[in-house]
Amino acid sequence: KQEVTQIPAALSVPEGENLVLNCSFTDSAIYNLQWFRQDPGKGLTSLLLIQSSQREQTSGRLNASLDKSSGRSTLYIAASQPGDSATYLCAPGPGTYKYIFGTGTRLKVLA
Amino acid sequence: NAGVMQNPRHLVRRRGQEARLRCSPMKGHSHVYWYRQLPEEGLKFMVYLQKENIIDESGMPKERFSAEFPKEGPSILRIQQVVRGDSAAYFCASSPRDRTGELFFGEGSRLTVL
Numbered sequence: 001k002q003e004v005t006q007i008p009a010a011l012s013v014p015e016g017e018n019l020v021l022n023c024s025f026t027d028s029a030i031y032n033l034q035w036f037r038q039d040p041g042k043g044l045t046s047l048l049l050i051q052s053s054q055r056e057q058t059s060g061r062l063n064a065s066l067d068k069s070s071g072r073s074t075l076y077i078a079a080s081q082p083g084d085s086a087t088y089l090c091a092p093g094p095g096t097y098k099y100i101f102g103t104g105t106r107l108k109v110l111a
Numbered sequence: 112n113a114g115v116m117q118n119p120r121h122l123v124r125r126r127g128q129e130a131r132l133r134c135s136p137m138k139g140h141s142h143v144y145w146y147r148q149l150p151e152e153g154l155k156f157m158v159y160l161q162k163e164n165i166i167d168e169s170g171m172p173k174e175r176f177s178a179e180f181p182k183e184g185p186s187i188l189r190i191q192q193v194v195r196g197d198s199a200a201y202f203c204a205s206s207p208r209d210r211t212g213e214l215f216f217g218e219g220s221r222l223t224v225l
Contacts, residue, residue: 034214043115043202044154044216089154091214098167099144099204099214103153 002027004102006090012108019077021105023090026071030092033073034099035064037086044089048075080109113138115205116185117217125225130190130197132220136205142212143186144204145178148219154202160186193224 003026013019023033032051036044048057048064050073056065061078073090087106093099116135124130136143145157156170160180171178175193180186190197200219206212 036216043218044204046213046215049213098156098159098170100156101146101154 002093002100004090004092004100006088006102006105008105009103010106010108012110013080014110015081017080017109019080019107021075021077021088021107023073023075023092023102024071025073025090025092025100027092028068028071030068033064033066033090033092035062035073035075036089036091038089038104039086047088077107080107082109082111085109115203115215115217117201117203117220119220120218121221121223123223123225124193126194127192130193130222132188132190132201132203132222133185134188134203134205134217135185136203137207137215140205140207140215142206142208143180144206144214145186145188146202146204148200148202150199157188157201190222193222195224198222198224 005024007022034049035047038044048059050057050066052068063076066073085108087104089101089104091099091101118133141162143160146154147157148154158171158178159167163182175191177189200221202216202219204214204216206214
């Protein structure tokens with residue numbers, strides 16, 4: 001059974017800092033891993049998708065890495081901005097059809 | 112290409128009534144997932160469907176909940192005889208293929224049971 005842990009649970013930083021959000025998962029038999037952001041009262045927005053054969057993906061100020069064998073993924077956010085404030089969720093899978101989500105990291109970037 | 116469309120966005124029901132939540136996947140997507148999010152909690156998988164087939168319903172409560180994805184039309188999540196504990200946000204996601212496809216989410220349907 002896949003279990004996903006995200007650390008830290010919450011993070012508050014001043015604008016401009018570089019950030020590292022961590023995601024660990026117990027079942028490494030995955031096809032891909034996806035990172036999302038969720039704003040309060042909204043749906044999830046896909047940020048990055050890393051296929052199991054890849055080690056990282058980049059989109060603008062975001063970079064996600066995947067170490068499938070150790071069950072870890074990391075999301076780097078460069079030069080954080082107040083607009084980055086949201087909850088960030090990772091979802092490895094699907095090893096068995098369903099994407100399992102972590103409980104997320106609540107990020108607040110202070111102006 | 113319109114995104115995943117969910118309706119209604121907000122639904123209020125009294126205990127014992129039925130709730131029907133609809134999800135239209137992105138064009139070309141034949142894989143639909145339903146998730147439930149309770150206040151201050153994470154997303155919990157409910158069911159995974161392909162057109163006309165339920166593939167994995169391991170997250171669905173055994174009673175009162177059902178889902179379908181007909182050949183034509185949206186996917187429907189149906190909750191019969193709602194109770195206060197059903198109050199939550201229900202999210203639908205679609206994907207162009209299983210296992211390797213990217214998930215795209217709708218804005219969710221927020222159910223409040225009085």
